[in-house]
Amino acid sequence: MIYVFPLIVGCAIVLAMVQNGRLADYIGLKNCTLINFISGVTGASILFIITKESLISFTQFGDMPVIGYLGGFFGIFVVTLSTIVVNRIPIITSTMLMYTGQLVMGILIDYYSATPLSLGKIVGCVLIIIGVYFNSYIDKKHATQVLVEQKSEFEDANSASNMINY
Amino acid sequence: MYKSFAAVTGMLVAIMVLGNGILTEYIGNTPSVVFVNGTGLICMIIIVVVTKEKWQSIKGIHFFYLLGGVTGIVTVYATNVSFLALGATVTLMISMVGRIVTSTVIDHYGLMGMDKYPFRPAKLIGLGIMAAGLLLIMLN
Numbered sequence: 001m002i003y004v005f006p007l008i009v010g011c012a013i014v015l016a017m018v019q020n021g022r023l024a025d026y027i028g029l030k031n032c033t034l035i036n037f038i039s040g041v042t043g044a045s046i047l048f049i050i051t052k053e054s055l056i057s058f059t060q061f062g063d064m065p066v067i068g069y070l071g072g073f074f075g076i077f078v079v080t081l082s083t084i085v086v087n088r089i090p091i092i093t094s095t096m097l098m099y100t101g102q103l104v105m106g107i108l109i110d111y112y113s114a115t116p117l118s119l120g121k122i123v124g125c126v127l128i129i130i131g132v133y134f135n136s137y138i139d140k141k142h143a144t145q146v147l148v149e150q151k152s153e154f155e156d157a158n159s160a161s162n163m164i165n166y
Numbered sequence: 167m168y169k170s171f172a173a174v175t176g177m178l179v180a181i182m183v184l185g186n187g188i189l190t191e192y193i194g195n196t197p198s199v200v201f202v203n204g205t206g207l208i209c210m211i212i213i214v215v216v217t218k219e220k221w222q223s224i225k226g227i228h229f230f231y232l233l234g235g236v237t238g239i240v241t242v243y244a245t246n247v248s249f250l251a252l253g254a255t256v257t258l259m260i261s262m263v264g265r266i267v268t269s270t271v272i273d274h275y276g277l278m279g280m281d282k283y284p285f286r287p288a289k290l291i292g293l294g295i296m297a298a299g300l301l302l303i304m305l306n
Contacts, residue, residue: 005248006257009241010264016237018278023231025279027222032234034210035224040203040235044196047239053196067181068189071198072205074182076213079206079234081175088168090283092269096296097169099262101176102183103303109184120306127299132169135292139283 014095020079021086033079037072090139093132100128199242203235255304262300266293 024032085094103125111117189198214221224232248257270293276282 002248002251003260005244006252006260007264008244009248009257010261010266011268012237012241012244013261014265014268014272016234016241018272018280019231019234019237021280022278023227023234026227026231027224028219030210030214030217030219031222034207034214035232036234036238037203037207037210038235039233040238041200041207043236043239044199044203048196048200051196053194064192065188067185068192069185069205071182071186071189071202072207073209074178074185075202075206076210078175078178078182081171081178085168085172085175086280089172090269090273091280092266092273092283093169094172095265095269097172098176098179099265101173102180103176104173105177105180109180118306120302124299124301124303124306127302128296131292131295131297131299134295135289136169138286138288138292142284142286 014091017082017086017094018091020083024083024087029080029083032083033076036079037076090136093136096128096132100125100132195246199239203239259300259304266296 020032020036023035027035082094082098085098103121107117107121107125186198186202189201192198193201213219245257245261248261252260270285272278272280273283274285
């Protein structure tokens with residue numbers, strides 16, 4: 001039963017992108033990101049009131065590294081960019097490449113905190129990218145096939161009408 | 167071009183997750199979610215005002231599409247529960263299955279008015295290569 005939770009994680013990540021993608025169609029990108037954060041802060045505040053979670057070690061808030069304050073700032077770029085992307089390329093491509101980017105950044109962060117590079121992870125990233133490009137090649141191949149078929153139908157219709165004219 | 171946008175987004179996600187993790191250590195779970203969404207909202211209001219973007223009415227838009235932020239919160243809490251109970255690797259593995267299946271289904275049917283990218287048997291090859299990559303990542 002507990003396995004439902006990671007499944008929910010996967011679905012919710014995709015769903016949030018689709019919701020924002022559709023919303024942006026109606027009201028534009030900036031307003032979409034704005035609404036995303038309004039609903040986020042509203043939901044989180046309600047949770048905060050319900051759970052009555054206390055602010056642990058609030059006194060140490062001042063010692064926090066600057067990066068701790070910047071989650072929301074990076075969040076607006078994450079939401080806006082993923083909204084642009086999801087409306088332009090297949091969702092599977094968006095999610096897989098986002099995950100790869102996240103991983104590459106993770107590897108870089110590890111590297112600069114003196115953790116040795118993992119060759120397996122790098123090869124894994126390369127494989128994901130190959131898979132993504134293979135499937136978009138298939139999408140393209142079928143898209144041009146449909147175009148060619150439409151074109152030949154169009155030409156058939158043209159030659160038929162030419163014959164009638166003759 | 168949009169593919170590189172997707173990769174850049176992922177890189178920003180990694181930085182964001184790092185920052186949010188540190189914040190959570192300092193002030194706890196729910197407060198940090200409130201803080202992140204609150205600061206994001208403030209930044210966004212400033213951007214909208216400075217760029218003189220027009221405020222748009224949300225009348226007539228399906229309510230569900232307005233709740234992207236709430237879905238984001240669901241992600242955070244489901245991740246926490248799953249991490250504590252199952253650990254990082256299993257969480258990642260099953261959530262990737264969830265991501266791939268959900269994405270493929272929405273792509274195939276064009277659900278919720280998204281563009282259609284029909285599933286074709288040949289795409290199993292690409293998905294297989296991706297799955298191999300994911301396994302390699304999780305085992306390392």
